[in-house]
Amino acid sequence: MVEAKQLVKYGFLSSKGRSLIDDTSLEGLKRFADSYGGDFEELADMEMREVHSSIFKSKPSFTGYPQSSYSNRLVYENYSMSVEEMYFWILNQLTVDQGYRKDQIIKITDVFSASEMSTYWGISAQRISIQQDRASQYLKFIADMVKSMFQLIRDLNIVDEKLGYYTDSFSDDPKKAQDGDTVLKGQYADLVEGGPKSPASVFGMAQQYNFVTLPNLFFQAKVAGKTEDEIIRNLPDYVAKVSKEFGNDTLKTVLERKLSQYYRWKFRTFKQLNTYRKLYKSYLRQHYNNIRLYMNWVKPYLRNIKRLSPSAKKSDSAELVAAFEGEMIEVEILAHKTVDKSGFYAVIIANFEYRTVPQLEWVPGHQERRSTMTGRAEMHLRAYGWTKEQWQNYVKMKEEEDIELLKEINDTIKEAMETLGEDIKKYLDDKERPEDNVKKDKPKKWVLKRGKIAEVVDENAAKGKVRQDSVFTPFASLFEGFGLLFKPFTFNMSWWRGSSSKSGNAKKAEGAAAKHAWTLYKYYKKAHGLLSW
Structure with a gap:
């Protein structure tokens, strides 16, 4: 409650x-x-x-x-006929005689609880165990993929850090290019050649073979050219010019060999890192889409588990005894219909509480049993004159407990995504390198042409030059809207401001709802031979 x-x-x-x-x-x-x-x-x-x-x-x-503006209560007890008829009788009257469409009727509550020794409890326990097994498998897949996404993001950050040095070395800014090239040369000398411990490295030759000026010439070298072929072609002229000022023919040969090896290594590893980045991005996107896929798959199982799980409040009720054959059921629906153009709705909330004795009967010709509910049924009808925001907020308030199970799963994924921060958004959104200059999209404009909504390609172009949506547009919009899965649970509350007195439109809606509720109450008693006037 x-x-x-x-x-x-x-x-x-x-x-x-x-x-x-x-x-x-x-x-x-x-x-x-x-x-x-x-x-x-x-x-x-x-x-x-x-x-x-x-x-x-x-x-x-x-x-x-x-x-409420009007409410009534009816208690009906019969152990010789099914009490399920009360719910469906009211539902049919709302849709047929009262003029409420089926999409204007919302089921808010549908919970039950059976005594532990009843046969119905055993059947529901078997069904819920199947749902729990499947849900646990999907949740394990989701947890493993979220865990692996952290490693993928870490690897992508390392690759981007290394690619940043390469990008700087190709910059048109001489200082920036020199800084990036110096870092790459240091990595080449330490990691590829082995540092001072290797006699064949730049530092090893300076220590052991008296090429003292070789490290300085190697790190300060800047050969003209943007591509590997241009640099290799211009390398002999650059080395010849440097050797005339600072060395001899032997130094010229060693410097040319070292620079040639370095530049070939630089362009080769640059291509490899770009390839690794594309593969990591594809793998990350695959993980991301798989998480979304498993989330969509696990939600029905979680809802089924929630619906099949006995209500704790009903189980603790004094009317439900573990040793007896019994069951407690509660169903609540909300019917809403506009009265006029004022924005107020005639709202009827029908609540049904059952204390039943389920009777299992064999269905002729089928290898299964059907349960029939007999016992006590209590119906409450309440009438309101509400705005759309009011009845929507009431539905959300009543559903708050039901969504807690799904909310915990969504919050876990949301927390993981927020921990990853902007990294995952950057890698999932970018098309090429993050350093590339990407033109910002202009605000989209739409026109109606030939009965279809189409996007304007160029404002200065002819009116007929538009780009129509393809058949894949709804699916693309669906993927772009995944962020709604982690959107906070919010809604507008501005309608509660102002005077406490109700307007004439609200009273009119209340009167219409009260009339509908009274009609349901009156004719149900007449149709079932109960005392009425």
Whole structure:
């Protein structure tokens, strides 16, 4: 049952609450609810109802719903016929006689709990175990792929760091090019040639063979050219010019050989690193898409587990005994329909609570058993005159507990993605190298042509020159919208601001909803031979 604090957090405020709380945004209401130390029942717009007769001197109690304009309650108990008929009778009346379309009826709650010794509990336990096994497999795949994404991002960062030195060495800025080339020459001398320990390296020849000026000439060398062929072609002339000033023919030969080896190594490793980067990016994108795929696959199993799992509140009820054959069921639907163009809706909330004895019967011609519910059914009908934001926020408030299981999985993935930061976004979004100059996309403009929405290619072009969407556009938009999976759970609360008095349009919507609810209540009793007038 919804508590008064939840009503306040979601904006269902009484006149005192609206006058006390200034910031009625979702964040403001949550901050207020967390810091407020008073009685939330004074601030919430709660429905109070006296269920028992006045001879017992009982006080009205909170029903767990916002204050309704009209409500009624009906209890029906019959152990000789199925009580499932009550729900479907009301549902059919809403869609047929009351004029509510099927897409205007939302199922909010559908939970159950069976006693541990009942046969129905054993059947549901078998079904939930199958769903749990499949869900655990997919969750393991997701966890392994998220873990491996960290290593892929690390490898890509290392590759980009190395490619940054190569990019600097090809720069038109002489200082920047010299810095990048110096770093690469140091890596070549230390890692490829082996450093001073190798006699054939630049530093080894300077120490052991008295080529003292060789390291300085090697690191300061800058041969003209952008490609490997140009540099190799210009290398002899550059070495000949340097050897005339600082050395002899022997130094000329050694310097030319060392520079030739270095530049060949530089261009070869540059191509290899670019290839590695493309492979890592493809592998990262594959992991990313696989995570999304497994997330879509595991969600139905998690929902099934949530629906098949017994309700803890129902299991703790005194009306459900473990040794008896029994089951507790709760179903709640919300029907909404516009009254006029004022923006207010006639809203009916129908809640059904069952205490049943499931009876399993063999279906003739089929190797299976069918359960029939007999027992006690309690129906509550409540009428409201709400705006679209109001009934949508009520649905989200009631669904808050149901989405916790999926929210935990989504938050885990979201936390991992946020830890990776901008790196994963950079590698998934860029087309080529991140250092390349990529033109920013202009804002897209759209026109309607021949009954189809098309994108304008050039504003100065003819009106007919447009680019129409292909059949793959919806799929591309779907992939671009993956960020919505990790979007925070937010909605607008501005409609709670203002006077506590209801407008004429709201009262009109309340009257229409009350009329529909009374009609359902009246004709259900007449159709089932109950006392009515």
